[in-house]
Amino acid sequence: MQIDIKPQTQIEPNDKMTFLSRTWSKLSNWLERTSGSIFLWPAVLALLFLSIFPLIVSFYISLSRFSIALGGFELKFVGLDNYNRLLFGREQTHFLGLMAPPTPLSLFLFGLVVVGLAVFLVRYIRSSSVSLGGLLGRGVLVIGVAALVWILVHTLGPDGRPGTVAVTLIYVFVGIFFQYTLGLGLALLVVQKLPGRRFFRVVFLLPMMITPVGAAYMFRMVTDTSKGPFAPLWQGAGLTDFSWVTSPWGARVAILLADTWQWTPFMFIVLLAALESQATDVIEAATVDGANHRQIFRHITWPAILPVSLTLILIRMIEAFKIIDLPNVMTNGGPGTATESLTLQSFIAWRALNLGESAAIAYMLLFLVTFIAVSYVMLIRDRVVEKV
Amino acid sequence: MNFIKPVGILVLFVLLAVVAACGAPPTPETVTVVETVVVEKESEPVTVVETVEVVKEVEKIVEVEAEAAAKPFEGVEVNILTFVGPQVAEPLQRRGPDFTELTGATVNVVTVPNAELYQKALADLATGTNSFDGFLFAPQWIVDFAPAGFLEDLTDRVHNDEALEWDDIAPFFQDFNSYDGKVYSIPLDGDFHMVYYRTDLLEEAGLEPPRTWDDYLNIAKTLNGQDFDGDGEGDYGSCIAKARAQQSYWWIYSIAAPFIQSQGTSQGAFFNTETMEPLVNNDAFKRALEVYKETTDYGPPDELNLGVGDTRGLFTSGRCALSLDWGDIGTLAIDPENSNVQDKVGAVITPGSTQVLDWETGELVDCDETTCPYAVDGVNYAPYASFGGWAGAVNAAADDTVKDATYAFFSYMSQPAQANEDVTIGRTGYNPYRFSQFLNRQLWVKNGMSPEAAANYLGAIEASLNSPNMVLDLRIPQNQSYQQVELDRILAQYLAGELDTDQAAQEINDAWDEITDEAGREQQLEAYRATIGAN
Numbered sequence: 057m058q059i060d061i062k063p064q065t066q067i068e069p070n071d072k073m074t075f076l077s078r079t080w081s082k083l084s085n086w087l088e089r090t091s092g093s094i095f096l097w098p099a100v101l102a103l104l105f106l107s108i109f110p111l112i113v114s115f116y117i118s119l120s121r122f123s124i125a126l127g128g129f130e131l132k133f134v135g136l137d138n139y140n141r142l143l144f145g146r147e148q149t150h151f152l153g154l155m156a157p158p159t160p161l162s163l164f165l166f167g168l169v170v171v172g173l174a175v176f177l178v179r180y181i182r183s184s185s186v187s188l189g190g191l192l193g194r195g196v197l198v199i200g201v202a203a204l205v206w207i208l209v210h211t212l213g214p215d216g217r218p219g220t221v222a223v224t225l226i227y228v229f230v231g232i233f234f235q236y237t238l239g240l241g242l243a244l245l246v247v248q249k250l251p252g253r254r255f256f257r258v259v260f261l262l263p264m265m266i267t268p269v270g271a272a273y274m275f276r277m278v279t280d281t282s283k284g285p286f287a288p289l290w291q292g293a294g295l296t297d298f299s300w301v302t303s304p305w306g307a308r309v310a311i312l313l314a315d316t317w318q319w320t321p322f323m324f325i326v327l328l329a330a331l332e333s334q335a336t337d338v339i340e341a342a343t344v345d346g347a348n349h350r351q352i353f354r355h356i357t358w359p360a361i362l363p364v365s366l367t368l369i370l371i372r373m374i375e376a377f378k379i380i381d382l383p384n385v386m387t388n389g390g391p392g393t394a395t396e397s398l399t400l401q402s403f404i405a406w407r408a409l410n411l412g413e414s415a416a417i418a419y420m421l422l423f424l425v426t427f428i429a430v431s432y433v434m435l436i437r438d439r440v441v442e443k444v
Numbered sequence: 445m446n447f448i449k450p451v452g453i454l455v456l457f458v459l460l461a462v463v464a465a466c467g468a469p470p471t472p473e474t475v476t477v478v479e480t481v482v483v484e485k486e487s488e489p490v491t492v493v494e495t496v497e498v499v500k501e502v503e504k505i506v507e508v509e510a511e512a513a514a515k516p517f518e519g520v521e522v523n524i525l526t527f528v529g530p531q532v533a534e535p536l537q538r539r540g541p542d543f544t545e546l547t548g549a550t551v552n553v554v555t556v557p558n559a560e561l562y563q564k565a566l567a568d569l570a571t572g573t574n575s576f577d578g579f580l581f582a583p584q585w586i587v588d589f590a591p592a593g594f595l596e597d598l599t600d601r602v603h604n605d606e607a608l609e610w611d612d613i614a615p616f617f618q619d620f621n622s623y624d625g626k627v628y629s630i631p632l633d634g635d636f637h638m639v640y641y642r643t644d645l646l647e648e649a650g651l652e653p654p655r656t657w658d659d660y661l662n663i664a665k666t667l668n669g670q671d672f673d674g675d676g677e678g679d680y681g682s683c684i685a686k687a688r689a690q691q692s693y694w695w696i697y698s699i700a701a702p703f704i705q706s707q708g709t710s711q712g713a714f715f716n717t718e719t720m721e722p723l724v725n726n727d728a729f730k731r732a733l734e735v736y737k738e739t740t741d742y743g744p745p746d747e748l749n750l751g752v753g754d755t756r757g758l759f760t761s762g763r764c765a766l767s768l769d770w771g772d773i774g775t776l777a778i779d780p781e782n783s784n785v786q787d788k789v790g791a792v793i794t795p796g797s798t799q800v801l802d803w804e805t806g807e808l809v810d811c812d813e814t815t816c817p818y819a820v821d822g823v824n825y826a827p828y829a830s831f832g833g834w835a836g837a838v839n840a841a842a843d844d845t846v847k848d849a850t851y852a853f854f855s856y857m858s859q860p861a862q863a864n865e866d867v868t869i870g871r872t873g874y875n876p877y878r879f880s881q882f883l884n885r886q887l888w889v890k891n892g893m894s895p896e897a898a899a900n901y902l903g904a905i906e907a908s909l910n911s912p913n914m915v916l917d918l919r920i921p922q923n924q925s926y927q928q929v930e931l932d933r934i935l936a937q938y939l940a941g942e943l944d945t946d947q948a949a950q951e952i953n954d955a956w957d958e959i960t961d962e963a964g965r966e967q968q969l970e971a972y973r974a975t976i977g978a979n
Binding site for chain 2: 388389408
């Protein structure tokens with residue numbers, strides 16, 4: 057028995073070990089396979105909770121109407137009522153703007169854009185890489201851009217009035233144009249070996265460090281021509297009885313000024329980095345070959361910073377669509393609704409406890425930003441790929 | 445059992461530390477009370493009493509209890525939400541420490557911009573967050589808040605509170621702070637619009653104070669551009685705060701009211717009392733819109749961006765001949781530190797009209813005995829009790845002690861001892877609402893108003909308060925949507941030239957109709973008729 061037992065006891069650890077090692081290897085295999093998702097789960101849950109869940113809830117809110125009920129509140133489902141009101145109902149002139157009847161000029165401008173879009177579509181169809189998905193995407197792009205241009209040419213005309221969509225588009229595109237041009241100009245200046253360029257590099261960056269509400273209050277004071285710092289100049293020019301921020305375009309320009317002041321540094325710093333990281337040997341070679349500054353910029357610098365510029369504009373564009381702080385503080389969206397952006401319109405609706413409409417505006421903004429960003433990426437992708 | 449002793453002592457030390465942190469220096473008193481408190485609360489009565497510390501400890505507890513009896517709300521914190529001010533919140537902040545001294549309760553005043561106050565209060569109550577125990581807001585909103593059960597019924601409290609002297613408050617304001625026969629808020633302020641004018645300038649120009657809105661425009665036009673303060677710059681004929689998302693949307697009804705309402709308060713100026721159709725798409729309201737817009741021509745160039753704080757400042761610095769405001773300019777003008785127009789300011793009831801709306805045709809007709817039964821010298825006046833004055837309401841979901849403390853604070857603020865002083869100080873933003881404030885003019889004279897000015901100022905308010913054709917502010921459910929949201933936006937668009945007169949009237953009409961239909965036309969009509977006494 058002892059003999060029997062001994063071998064058994066001798067064998068047992070081995071069996072145990074093989075069993076253990078098998079179990080362990082199974083476990084570790086299992087762990088190996090699943091650890092990825094186990095580690096991912098907390099992040100996924102957090103994401104679901106913080107991002108997807110609010111997205112779904114806010115979508116539901118955009119389909120409902122908020123009201124006070126006994127001891128709390130209720131959300132009544134109203135279908136697409138809120139969207140309907142924005143696009144076709146009472147809020148249409150506020151949201152899309154008041155469209156003037158078409159004039160020869162507006163039709164001509166619109167026609168130009170349509171021709172451009174048609175050329176774009178035809179060129180794609182003729183190209184070698186045509187696909188159904190690509191065609192569909194470009195079709196949506198063409199229709200969307202045409203609709204936006206139609207709104208812009210008819211609301212910006214003399215009898216029209218831009219709604220919050222048009223005003224936001226103006227803030228985004230006009231603002232970015234000036235911010236990019238100024239940012240590039242400043243970056244080109246600072247990249248020269250000029251005295252004091254380190255100092256100016258910091259100075260040019262300062263506006264970006266200031267809180268937007270602070271900047272907005274500052275500009276509110278600067279643009280106030282009856283009490284602000286420029287009041288004496290203004291009065292000296294004999295303009296005592298005129299306040300430019302009480303006219304719709306004056307107020308919009310004031311907001312664009314503040315926005316440009318605030319965001320040019322962002323363009324500046326990224327473009328400066330792009331300019332400084334250029335390979336100097338190519339430029340030196342071009343100089344040796346007798347190229348002038350303009351030629352160097354056109355053929356060497358510009359292609360080198362183009363990919364960065366396009367990405368920079370995309371980031372800034374997505375950000376710029378959300379503008380609210382400046383118009384809210386500087387003009388309260390006024391005079392009238394002249395400086396109201398989409399986000400501000402949504403905020404005002406929210407402040408009035410019109411949660412459904414507020415969420416609907418936010419969703420329209422989401423669609424608009426996504427549409428424009430995707431279209432932009434679609435347009436620049438080929439360009440950047442070709443150049444690089 | 446050995447471990448109980450150290451534990452017991454430890455517990456007592458902790459208690460001692462806590463009590464020492466809260467309490468004042470001890471005054472040794474009865475030991476009998478002590479024993480019950482400590483022993484019952486803490487643990488088995490075993491060894492605790494043996495130590496010397498125990499006795500000391502005990503004394504402190506008694507001390508705190510004695511203190512608590514003296515100050516009923518010791519340690520209670522009261523959070524109050526109100527408008528950012530600086531007026532309105534200022535008296536709460538200034539008198540908070542006095543109230544703490546008196547009762548032990550600490551008062552925290554949280555302020556938000558006017559356009560956010562309704563939303564902030566409602567969101568806090570409706571979601572059950574209840575971070576505020578009291579609200580100093582527009583009594584108009586009670587109609588939304590009270591039926592939902594958010595506000596504490598204060599009826600018994602105000603009637604049993606001798607120091608408050610509820611009967612001293614003018615019945616109109618008592619009523620304005622009630623809903624369905626129950627009192628839900630305590631007024632700290634009484635509000636009417638009035639027109640202020642510069643007595644010296646009008647006298648110089650040989651002009652009488654305005655009786656009608658046409659007079660107002662004439663005076664403004666005549667005096668606009670003249671140099672009032674001798675600085676070489678032209679000054680303004682009329683200063684009215686017209687900034688969006690502030691308090692500007694009220695003025696239009698002070699102008700429109702005499703054109704629309706002539707048959708007494710129960711006729712109503714906002715809606716047709718038969719159909720609930722808005723009374724805006726007619727000649728009377730359009731005329732008011734035109735008057736309102738024309739005043740901009742005689743005002744500061746940036747008038748569309750000015751809030752009431754700005755226009756008050758302009759008026760008291762001597763740059764405006766006329767202004768439309770609540771009672772505030774009257775008291776601000778006597779402040780020697782900030783006013784250049786002491787004893788140069790007169791106040792009159794808001795101007796009237798010699799023509800009124802014919803409800804059948806929607807056109808303006810001349811005033812006669814039937815069309816304007818309350819006319820004075822052929823002019824129909826309809827003073828507008830706009831806003832109704834800031835009032836304090838108590839959150840029904842707060843703890844009972846906190847509710848008591850919150851009520852006590854609002855009561856303290858409204859008691860004649862405090863209120864009668866506050867209404868005479870311009871920076872408080874509070875205007876008279878008690879009989880004692882109207883009758884005792886000594887208070888005003890003491891604070892720098894000349895007897896004539898006091899008579900003139902209080903007379904204008906009394907004339908408004910006593911008018912049988914007074915226009916009551918809108919108190920139906922969702923009144924905030926009608927006025928602060930839609931009316932405010934459309935008026936801003938109209939002033940900015942985005943809409944013409946017809947479009948503006950049509951837009952207000954459509955927007956209001958939509959709100960009415962959403963809320964239920966019948967129910968809104970019933971509420972409207974009830975609030976103006978048309979039943």
